[in-house]
Every structure is written in structure tokens, then in C-alpha cells.
Amino acid sequence: MTMSSGEAGLLSEPPLLEVDGLFVEFRTRDGVARVLNGVSYTVDAGETLAVLGESGSGKSVTAQAIMGILDVPPAVVTGGEIRYRGENLLAASEERRTEVRAQGIAMIFQDALSALNPVFTVGFQIEEQLRVRLGMTRKEARARAVELLDLVRIPHATRRVRQYPHEFSGGMRQRAMIAMSLALDPDVLIADEPTTALDVTVQAQIMDLLAEIQAERRMGLILITHDLGVVAEVADRISVMYAGRIVEHADAPSLYRRPGHPYTAALMDSLPRLDLKGAELNTIKGLPPSLLNIPPGCPFHPRCLMAQDLCRTDVPTGHRLGLGRTSACHFAEELVRSV
């Protein structure tokens, strides 16, 4: 049984984007890595879902599966659905997927320098989409490109539109990438670690920009990150991932006030905080499991301070902790009550 995050059945309209029980495997030389093991989450118009996890948790792979840009092979989708406005993308034709890509769901990446083609001007890269997908003329496309660069607060847009990516600074490149992703007016924007590689002052500017754009256009925003600080500032709801599974869904204030899963709790405990000066940091002992060989039962049990015998044998399914909150832990209720 997989967990879903929204309140199903009570809404008449399907959520804007819904990942339902997604299973993905990577067939490698050393064996089969079970990268996603029943991932489900939803995002609606105008809301920000943060997908929180460390490296190897599968958060980026999920996003790539949604966009249809997974390397197949070695990746294989072995189960589940991805529904955009109710339509299952995994069952759709390649044409339909291409249509949805960038026009329905767009994505921005961590490293703008490698996501932007260095041999074409930024203007060209934006205009290309407009001309090919929307059939605009050159003039129209150029005008729209300048508009978009303005929207993302790049100064001197008319000049910048004729420049190459390497002539932009890090923060500006990221803005240019955001402008590109907005060109076709997507309903959903997936941001995969958009600010990890940026300086903290630039990060703040970019996060402000994303929030503004999202509010204006009522876009659904999926923010993939490992940074608990960034999540606290912008997320409405949060899905925490570990070893290819969602271990907790919650709204932001609840998650931080009372984490419902030992992994979430341990993660928060181990953070050094700007406003707290501690002596020793709490750590999570051990390492995340190899996806080639995930331990039986709960994948977190080898590192969990609360682990019992049950955890070694039974995979925990979603325990409801209240409105819109679920946790994949046998002892979720106790954990929440004890804080």
C-alpha cells in the first residue's frame, strides 16, 4: 500500500499533478537498484510542495520520471502512475509527453551552466521554444524573450538577450533558466535544487523570485532540496524521502513543530542553527542503505534510535496523523505525542 498526500475522494477535481505509487529500478552491472519504491505525492495550483531528502533518496529521479527524461535503460519504470490533470503520462504517447513537457510541466536544474547550451545565446534558447511550440515569428519571439528576462529581473534585458550563458553571473544564469522554463506558461514548475550551487545572498533573491512568480501565475511548485532552511521559508507542504520512499507527508508548520518520522526528527536535530549555539551536534549514525540491497522491513531501521523487532520485518505503511499528515513509521503516533 502506498501513501498519498492529499485528501482523496472529497475533491471533485483531480489534483494538478499526482504521482501515484511510482516504482523505478535501475538495472546496473552490479544488480538491480530499487531507486523508487512506491512514491506518491500531489501538488495543486498555487501551492508549493517541498520534496526533502539527501543524496540517494530518489527525489531527483522522481522529478526526472515526471518529466520523462529518465535514461531508459538503465532505468525502468516498473509500476505506478503519474497523472497530470487526471491523465496518466506514463501511458501516454511520446508525442503527448513531449507536448506536456515544458508546456504543462517545466523543470529547472541545479547547475544553470550545464543546463544552458553554451554555444547559443540566451535569447535564442528562449525563442527557440516559442517559435517551435507556439509558432511565433522571430519578432514576436524576440519581444516575448525580452519580456521574460524582464520578468525575472535581469537588468538591461534587450542587451542581455543577445549574450551567451558564460557572460552571465551564477545568479543571473539561474534567472535566465527560470525565464526559459516559463516561456510556455507551464502549470507546474519543478525546481531541482535550484539554489544549492549559489551564494546565500543570491539564493535568497532567487527564492523570492520563485515565490513571486508562483503566486502571480498560480503555478504548482515542486521544490526538491536537502536544505531544511529553504524549505521552512517557502513550503506549504513537505514530503520527506528516504531510500526511494516517502517517509512523511505534512504541512510545513506541523513538520517542524512535531516531526512524525524518526528520520525527519533526526535530520532536524542534526542541523546547526543560526540562532542556536550548541555544543555537540546530534548525528544520525551510519550511512543511507545501498539501493542495491535495501534492508528488509523499514529502510531506516538500522539507523533508527527507536527501532524495534517489528521494524526489522514489517514495512511500515502510511499512518495517518491528522489532516493531510501521514508517516511511514510503526510508532508515528508515539513520536508525535512525545515531543
Added chain:
Amino acid sequence: MTDPTTAAAGTTATQDSQSYVVVPEHIEDAVKTGRPRSLASDAWRDLRRRPLFIIAGVVILLLVVVAVFPGWFTSADPNLKDLAHTREPPSADAWFGYDLQGRDVYARVIYGTRWSLLVGVGAAVLTVLLGSVLGILAGFAGGWVDGLLSRVGEIFFGLPFVLGAIVILTLFRNAGVGGAVPIVGVVVLSLAVLSWPVAMRIMRSAAIAAKQQDYVKAARALGARPARIVFRHLLPNCLAPVLVYATIALGAFIGAEATLSFLGIGLRDPAVSWGVMIADSRNFVRVAPHMLLFPAGFLTVTVLAFVMLGDAVREALDPKLR
């Protein structure tokens, strides 16, 4: 960064976890077998499973045996001339027939393996040695040393190969160099002299890249002297691309020797190589094709085997594929 297959390795709840940072799974395996897994041994394990490598390896091994013990494969004398049999096609007595001067082609092909391989291996080794030394020097020292060596390399690189070889070999010929071994030596030398710039460039760029790595910085921070940095840190990490070039070049050198012999400036009597045989056959291709086909066939197979080997080794040593 988010490639799940390279994500942190596994944990198993062992006694270790109480006192030490938990150990990744594949180290557990090595602990059981007791053997460390170096990059070289990882590469070897990888190679053993590749069909390309196995086929190439077997072929080359066979050729080496032929080269070292030609007597095991034929009892005929490659230099025995019997004009009665001139240009005879293959038969039960002589599997590959006879050449113009009545010599057993099969025997000549067998004995020719030695010289062909020797030239190939010798030239490859010399090229790699020369190129590597100069390349590491240029890459590590940088500055004017690099500038000078690179310019010199470019000059040699610009020399047309065949022309240059003709000049060098004619020089030696006129100086009266004779006898099989000296002739082979001269051919090897000329091949190396004209080919070292490529090896130098490869080594140089590998050295420059390795120099930037943090572990070199760390070594300098510890106070390591240049010699230590070059031999302990740079060299082992720069060998891979050069090694791969060497295996591929080996095949090319064998072919080059054939070319030189064809032109009449490479090996000649009494040394027999496939190149010499191909050269001898050029006027009789239509009437006695067997004189050309067999040595050419061996040459092609050998070159192919080395190229395949080089390809397989390159893939196995590539750390990005680990």
C-alpha cells in the same frame, strides 16, 4: 550527484557499528576474501569478463608464442630458396604456397611474426618512454619548459611520416648499417622519433589535469618534493591514457613497418617480416595472389587484435564507468 547507483554504499549492522563509522558493504566482501581492491585489480576483473578483451588477448598470446617459438609451428626454413617451386599456389606440402624465389610462404609468415611484433612492441615502448618523460616534464614544470618542449613536439609532429622515415632510414642505410638486429633497431628508432609527440601530448595533458587535483595540493602542503609528486602522485594517475594509446599504436606501428618495408627502406633480407613479404609480392598480385594474401591477412588480424585490446583496456580503466 543524484545517481542512485553511486550513492553511499550499504550498511550492515555489524559489531563494527558500535565503535566505528559503519563500513560500506563492498568492503565487507573484501574483508571476507582478504584481498584489497585496487583500481588495477578492479580493472582486471572487469577485463576478464569482456569478450573483446578475451578474443584479442587470445590472439595476441598465440602470436607471441609463434614469435618466440616459430619452430613449433613449422619445420621448413624460411630462407631456403628453391626456384623449382617458384610462385606455386598453396598445396599439401606448402600450405601457403611459395614466393617468387621459391621460399615457403607459410614458413616466412611464421618467422616473420617475430620481427613484425618486435618492431611493433619496440617502437611502442620507445615512443611511450620518450613521450612520457617529456610529457610529464612539460606538464609538471609548465612555463618556458612546457613552451619549449611543446614547440619542439609540434615541429616533429609536423614532419610527414613517410617522408621523414625515408630520410632517416636512407641515412642509416648509406652509413652501411647491416644485419637483421641493427636494421630492426634503426626502424624502431625512426618510428619512435616520428611518433613521440603524440605520446607526449597525451601525457602532458594528463599531467596538467592531475596537477590541479586536490591530492597534489595536499601533498605539496605536506612538504612533498617535486620528485615525490611526479612519481607518486602524477605518474600513476597519468599512465592510463598513455597505456591505451600504446596498445593502439602498437598495431599502427606494425602496419607502419609494413609500409616502410614495402617502400624498400625498412627490413630486408635476411630479416623477414610481413611487410617485406607484402613488398615482394607487389608485382605478382594477379598471378600469385597467395603471396600477398597470407601476410596481409596476418597483419590485419594482428593490428585489429591490438586495437581491440586498447579499446577494452581504455574502457576498463575509465574511472567514470566505475
Added chain:
Amino acid sequence: MSESLATEPILQVRDLVKHFPVRVGVLFKHTIGHVRAVDGVSFDLHRGETLGVVGESGCGKSTLAQVLMRLEPPTSGSARFQGRDMFAMRGAELRRLRRSIQIVLQDPYTSLNPRMTVGDIVGEPFEIHPEVAPKGSRSAKVRDLLDVVGLNPEHLNRYPHQFSGGQRQRIGIARALALRPDVIICDEPVSALDVSIQAQVMNLLAELQSDFGLSYVFIAHDLSVVRHLSDRVAVMYLGKIAEIGTEDEIYDHPTHPYTQALLSAVPVADPTVRGQRQVIRLEGDVPSPVDPPSGCRFRTRCWKAQEICAESEPELATRGAGHPSACHFAEERSVVP
């Protein structure tokens, strides 16, 4: 005299400058300008303390580390270790100095030679400085070091690629510790690690400091991380120190506008303070270190900038708030909620 020795800083840096020439030309290169990476940095490091150095990209903190480790020659300025001039040392004296100051590097994937075993990597300092450990005792010392950093000594025959990022960083720390240095310069030691692993490594660094009496120069861009380990903090911008003080002074009573903006930009892991924070957003990007603004370098992005800021460069001096700040209009403003 012994009292002054006890209180004398272990490291004294004065007016350190490092410029990199920008060269162009195909055959013969000529210099058209300089990247002013470090442009006049002064600070003291006391025995047993951790000095955090924070700043964003282009501020020069990594270059500072390189120059202090004598991996790059300084353009001008001085650095004294226990009173002795570090930059004047050569040959054997320099090699002896290296035993006292070591470095931990940022990237766990490139800071270890992939063709050497872990035992060789950690043992290399002893090979370079044989006077520290006679041949017979080296193996024992290497095992000891691995144990101290939390790794199983039985694994000294393994290669770096068999370890995770956090473990590799521990190996790097063991290597730095081998010669029992007095000062360790940590150049972004946890930046490349996952959050949960960062905590482990930071605890290790803190433990080692107290066990071995180490002094750290801790360079990082993550302000929360720096605060956790540091006693004093220096904030760098475009090659200069903008503000320096105890961690309490810097984080709770910042006076330089850049420090305030920096602190304001750091996201706090608490959704309930959304909307309650002092939000300072800087416009634009960091100017190029090849051509920094005249006068105060921060003036192009500073909301307090006046004419005087373009004309005269503010000195790093104590201006009423109790700790040095390089701003004509330094004024305390608490930004951390």
C-alpha cells in the same frame, strides 16, 4: 616574558595581499590586469581557538588558505607563526613549518590520490618527514590515526573509492593530523557533504580540537556551520575583511551592512518565523575582483552608501560597537530572530 608568550597569538597575519595576473596573448603573454583575490587581510589566531572565515564566492577565502599554506606566494604582507616570519622560510625550515600548519580540503572525491591505499595516504606525512616517526612505528601511528577519526584501522589497505564522502573526509583529516600540527586550516571541510554527515564530521573536528589542542582557521560559506564551531569570526567581501569579532558579536550584534545582509539571507529552519524576520535583500551581483569599486567595495550594493563611501575606503577599526568593522556608517542591527 613567558606570560607574553602565552598570550601571543599563534598566527599573526598583517596586510596580506595576493593578486593573480590576468594574462592574454597567444605566443607572448602580457598582463592586462590583476584579480585582486586577497587585498589586505589582517587577523590573529590564538592557541586553541577557532577563527571562522565566512564569505561568498569571490571573497578570497580559499585564496587566503592557499597563501597561508604557502601553496601560493603572497604578493605582499606578512604572516607570523609563533613569532617567526612564515614567508621568509625556505628549504628545511619551510619543511619544518609544514609540520605545524596543515590543511583539510573541501572535496572528498579529489583530495585523496585514487591510486594509493588509505594507509599510504595517511602514512605519507611520515615518509616526507621521517624524523617524526621512525620506520617501525609508522604502521602503528597510522592505525592510531584512523582510529582517532572514527575509521576501522583494519581498512588501511582499502582504496579511497571504496569509502563514502564523509569517510573520505575523515581520511583527509587523519592525514592532516598525522604530524601533530598546531594549526589546521579547514577549507570548506563539510560543504560537499550531506547534512546528516556534516554533523558527524563537525563533531569530529570539535573533538579533535579539544583532544589535541588544535587551533583552526575554519573557512566556509555556510553561516550556521561556522557559528557552531567558531570562537571568533571574520566576514570577508571581495578580498577584504568587512567585520571581525567573537561569534556572539558577529551573529547577534553585526554592525557592517554586508554582515547584516548575509545573516538576513540565511534561511532559518523554522516556518513560524516566516514574515517576522528582518529581510534585507541585496541588489545585483558581486562585482568582479579584477576591478573592484573604488573606496568601499560594498558600496555598489549597500543601502547606506553615500559619497564618502566612493571616495575613501573605510578602515577595519573598532567603531563604537566593540569590534572592528570596515564601514563609515557601522551601526548595530540584530538580524537573527
